[in-house]
Amino acid sequence: MLKLNWHAISGHLILILGAIFMTAPVWVAFMSSTHSAETLFREGLQAWPGGHFFENYNEVLFVEGGVMKRVTASMMLWNSFILGIGFAVGKVVISMLAAYAIVYFRFRLATPLFWIIFMTLLLPLEVRIIPSYEVVAGMGLLDTHTGLILPLIASATGTFYFRQFYKSVPEELLEAARLDGANAWQFFIDILVPISKTMIAAILIIMFVVGWNQYLWPLIMTTNEDNYTLVIGIKQIYQVLSEGGELPQFQKAYALTILATLPPVIVVLVFQSWFVKGLVESEK
């Protein structure tokens, strides 16, 4: 009995240490974001709340020049949001359609097309980023949401998620629907889409996070400050910090960090079970 307890206690200890390890940095970031620049500069990071919460966040969120020259964090939040949602929705729609074709149809080009789609999984955007930039520029899509989102959608991860999921849909459902007189489009809309609901939600969440967290591509392809996302804001504030010149605005950096972290974290936590299910099932 005693032995069993020790086992449980050591388990809890490990878990608590792990939880601290995973949360402490964000906690410190949050607390530090509520202090003044001077306090941080003189006394270092802060573990407890300070009195500058409203001031710092207000400045970062709403005051022009608070972080960037013109764009405020609230604007960047909006841009990140658009990127996250646009990316997620675009990806889900396109990959659902493609996966449907792959799983439910026999057609001549199926195999080559499948391989083309598969190939996209192999090469991350990073290694073809310059030509991608030129293609987008050539289409006049720089600084547009379309130009930001489409190249990211080109990778077919979503297609594979849905392919995997469709394959697990019982065959009899299609058979029943055919006996019920449904054609290909009806089956897709009436049956497949509704039963994919949780999967769609899960992938939307995952993709939202992925989109929100995009870094290099938006950094390179947005030239207009008004289109900056929060993650780019992070990069820029980091840049300013490392250039020095005046009292480093650590508190703003932290406030921005928290703002960039909060929405995806909330989404993941609120939809935790879907998210985990989607992540795990789709990757397998």
Place this chain on the structure above:
Amino acid sequence: ATEVQWWHAMGGRLGEVVDEIAVKYNESQSEYKLVPTYKGGYEDTMTAGIAAFRAKQQPHILQIFDAGAATIINAKGATVPVADLLAEHGDGFNKEDYIAGVRNFYADSDGKMIGMPFNSSTPLLYYNKDAFKKAGIANPPKSWEEFEEIAPKLKEAGYIALAQSHSPWIFTENFHSRHNLQMATANNGYDSTDVKIMYNNPELKMHWGKVKEWLDKGWYGYYGRAWGDNQDAFIQQKTAMWLGSSGSFGGLTKSAEFEFGGSFLPYWKSIIDEPKGTFIGGAALFTMAGHDDEEYKGVADFMKFLTSPEMQYFWHKETGYVPITNAAYDLAKSDGYYKTTPDAEIGILQLNQPGGDWTKGYRLGYYVQIREVLYKHYDDIFAGKTSVDDAFAKIEEESNDLLERFNATYN
């Protein structure tokens, strides 16, 4: 109004001043609208500008820093030389209007100015007067020999004597200028892209041997590559002296909570008796090709505004970058600015110190990467991973490889 896009690398306090300039300009007239955009550091801005040019989305004005000069000036057709721009679309251009120190750095081999040297800086020694007082030292060191004398005192007073924010710029490029040493063959690269680096010389190696020695003795602090890493250490009074840019002046006045002063960049008496001037750092504004005349008119109009004595004086006062025209310098003098703030003049005085054969500047391709090479090996020297001799042998080899590639690219 016609929009004029200006991509720059002026963050922090500098960025605020840029914005003020834009506001002033836009208020001064209604025909053109100047839109400044911060694109990150110098490297980021150059990257963004190049990418945009390839995508035919280039801004009208692009700020390119010293290390990128070879890349943009050698790319014939990428820019409209500022001399031509002002001659064609503005009121004409006269090189003599500009102070001597800035005329050549961004000019082609014929001496024609390609970029407008907007923010011209030069490395300066900043020192913490309180610290000096505490250590009982009256004056900042003029030479490195003097530095070696006072460093132990500062150490005793609880300070690391010195930090420095840009080893390639300050401890390499300007080292050559100050001591009138040749940096590269082919007239420091001005005459040809077929060029070899000459950093593997005894003087520079001696200097780095010393720096490493200082580091080990606790006289020298190294807080990282980033400009701010070292500047912050000075602001936090960990170091008593800091080698930075004259362009840091404005920021320091705002952030330092102690009295500080400025002084010339020290030199080795053992190398040269009378030090030469340094060459400008910072960056220049390049007018990108591929826009229409109406827009160029706007660019020219803005350039004129920017180089007006009033604006230059404003810029100089707010940031510490030197005024680039004689008229502006005169205005500052006559306004009595240097009476109240004598340190602000040090940069321009240093630039105007007598020149030598090797103080005009340099023109080296892939120099951004060459600076990476320098950083890498200097880091290794600091870390004790390599000897100074080996490091410079490597620097020579790797830099020459890069120069060879650059030469191959442009021929």
Place this chain on the structure above:
Amino acid sequence: MAEVKLTNVNKVYSNGAHAVRGVNMEIADGEFIVFVGPSGCGKSTLLRMIAGLETVTEGDLHIDENRINDVSPAERNVAMVFQNYALYPHMTVRGNMSYGLKNRGDSKEEIEKKVIAAAKTLHIEDFLDRQPNQLSGGQRQRVAMGRAIVRNPKVFLFDEPLSNLDAKLRVQMRIEIKKLQRKMGVTSIYVTHDQTEAMTLADRLAVINNGQIEQMGKPIELYKDPKTLFVASFIGSPQVNLISVQYDGKLLKSGSLEIGGFDGLPIAEELVLGLRPEHLRIDDQGKLAMKIDLVEQHGADNLVYGTLEGAKNEDGDDLELCLRLNQDQEPTIGETIKLGYDHSNALVFNKETGKRLI
């Protein structure tokens, strides 16, 4: 209500598997036909061809007068109940039942009327607005049935519709299906590999083996008068006892065992004697001696397992025998008893061809 006719139907899958081999069958209007056979014998394939879910490689399918080989599944006017029910999980019971009707353009009121009627018949009126995952296995089964009958099809097709249910529910639903089919009189084809279901449901039973119909007829006919060894061993539970024997012109012999009373059998060929457990009885005069290993008391009757003395099975072990007694006969384990049987019930097969001889 319809007749179904299969003429020389063949199915070869794209991977080359020849799943159905020349099946001919005529199903009368209102008949309840069961396909039974071991796994992989082609039962589902046959059914799915009739449904239109698989193409017919060769041969003709007719419903009434119409050749339906090339008619789309939805237009064949058949309804199918699947093993896993294949209910649309996101639709309510009502939605499930009306989907097919909607697709063929029935009016709203009409659909509602039909759904309600079917739901009443199946006692699922109360669940009409639930989703399948809120229903028990048995209820789901009913909904699947409801979805089929609401369309008022000419033919019902069932593919092992009860195999996901537990034993008790299976018995109950089996009886309900039978009653329902009786009431509605719709021609039905039912696939199963459960021989109890097969026996009890079928008007006529088709035993399928390796893509072919081994024998087709009334269940009790197949039980009493199997044409092949395969049918005999497939039908009947507990399974028929099989004894490998040879005929010497007078006696059937297996090891030291000698059984008389058979005439006109081929001599010196490998034969199989089949004796059903329920046809054996304890008989002190009996020619078979069994050593008792195990007695299972099932309540109403007892199954006695043991080894037949003298005879060996194909592995050379003692031949196992099963005997059914009623509940008050309980022989002791280890004892050896004599068994008798009625000659008229004995079955003899050619081992090679599997054909029944007697």
Place this chain on the structure above:
Amino acid sequence: MAEVKLTNVNKVYSNGAHAVRGVNMEIADGEFIVFVGPSGCGKSTLLRMIAGLETVTEGDLHIDENRINDVSPAERNVAMVFQNYALYPHMTVRGNMSYGLKNRGDSKEEIEKKVIAAAKTLHIEDFLDRQPNQLSGGQRQRVAMGRAIVRNPKVFLFDEPLSNLDAKLRVQMRIEIKKLQRKMGVTSIYVTHDQTEAMTLADRLAVINNGQIEQMGKPIELYKDPKTLFVASFIGSPQVNLISVQYDGKLLKSGSLEIGGFDGLPIAEELVLGLRPEHLRIDDQGKLAMKIDLVEQHGADNLVYGTLEGAKNEDGDDLELCLRLNQDQEPTIGETIKLGYDHSNALVFNKETGKRLI
């Protein structure tokens, strides 16, 4: 070989579910005990407490003289066979069987000897180097058995070990398990909800309901002499026919139906009359009249379903009755027949308490 004793055993799960309520039981050395009962009644919980996989909330467990409440599962010297076999998927059959022995430090040769011996007994010598996913369901079942017997445990525990097999294999494995247990003489506890398995395997059968033992005894005893309505309806297949009745001092009445011949029953209370299908017989003098709905021919015997005239079930529908006849009695559907029964076989229960009265 061991005796197992449970004294006032209780289990309350952390969520508050009181799964086992004061169970007392003594199991003799070598006995084969079966726990049977509806889903969720606590069978598995009880078994798992004996195995050590669940803690005991209250009460004592003994194996022989030792109180094992706090002994770790590995040291209780029990072996368990799980419903899904729980084979270690990454080990070969040999690995699966030797894992426990290795852990307790047996020598290599010893392990090999024991494994080979067990494999021989179970006819799985040929698969020793395969992994579980290369085996059929029946083979996996054997390996699970092998893993249990190789440890030579004091007690065998089985939790529905056959329910993943198909009907035929289930019968076969059931018989093998029984024989094996007979041979090895190891005390065994077997959980199932299949009443055929329960009846045929058990030396003694414990019918569990709602965490308590409803009745325990020999299977045939429980069949013939159930103490409660629950036991009566749980044991026997097809299920016992139950008729809700009231006693007026002379007759049992249900609707217009009147049945005599019972004495000493409480008057005006709700009673239930239980008649097993096999105890009913066609009898022109019989007091029960049944209208036939369905006849199922199972081969050896026929089950006849119909409605009992006069009586109603609780929903107000006609009361359904089942009657077992042998294969040559086949009444026609729609006909009404008279049924008789033997009074000595009739069961009467108090509806409220479920207690058997006669």
Place this chain on the structure above:
Amino acid sequence: MKRVQFSHSPIPYLFIAPQIIIICIFFLWPAAQAIYQSFLLEDAFGLSSQFVWFKNYKDTILNDAWLQSAGFTLVFSFLVTFLSLALAMLLAVKANEAIQGARTYKTLLMWAYAIAPPVAGLMGNLMFNPLIGDLYYFLNAMGWDFNHKLDSFDAGFVVVLIAVWKQVSVNFIFFLSGLQGIPKSVIEAATIDCKSSLRRFWTMTFPLLAPTTFFLIVINITYAFFETFGIIDTTTAGAPGGSTSTLVYKVYLDGFRGSDLGGSSAQSVVLMLMVLALTVIQFRFIERKIHY
């Protein structure tokens, strides 16, 4: 592929078209460009170029800087993969065992999934900032002469730590679901067969998690190769002396910072080949070997 499929008609092409079009325009074409570019020596502004065959490969792959970067990438990937897997496995096993507070633990351990690598990088950067960083002081106070701006080991420590921190959550989620996928009864059977819980872990849990582990190894290597870009860019930017520059980061440095398109394209192509090899290994070796 489904047993029953809709047969050929233009419909499937319509469904798959959007994806294929996007892939062609935004993937295939740029990828082909990258390959083509790797054979060109071109000035930064794209005003002149010459076809030089493998010069770019020769110049940029076979030199110290690239080899150093490759070496670092390998060590870094190994450490990040190993450490984050080990840590996540430990935590997942414990969280799976925990009865009380399991949900809270799980939430706290998985939420970092949502944090962007550069955001994690910035956070780490500040934690290690010599001016304000608690960790910087802590490590120095512990007697470790820690200076990640100067010492490549210390710098490596920082990026590995942050990269591991960021990745633990993902691995944790997968391990947890992997653990939940192990039939409870198998673990129970092992409980009867084996007394020591540690031994049970190594003989049961660990091998049964192998498929998850191998899957995660691939995911983690890919992560370490590519997704840590944002972390490196916001912490060390490759310093000191390029010692913390991964191959992707070097592609970016040379191509973007250094305007050497041909050279960085050549490096990209080599990277593509490496990823390809990784994928082949995943498919050939792992998928086949470990599947229960």
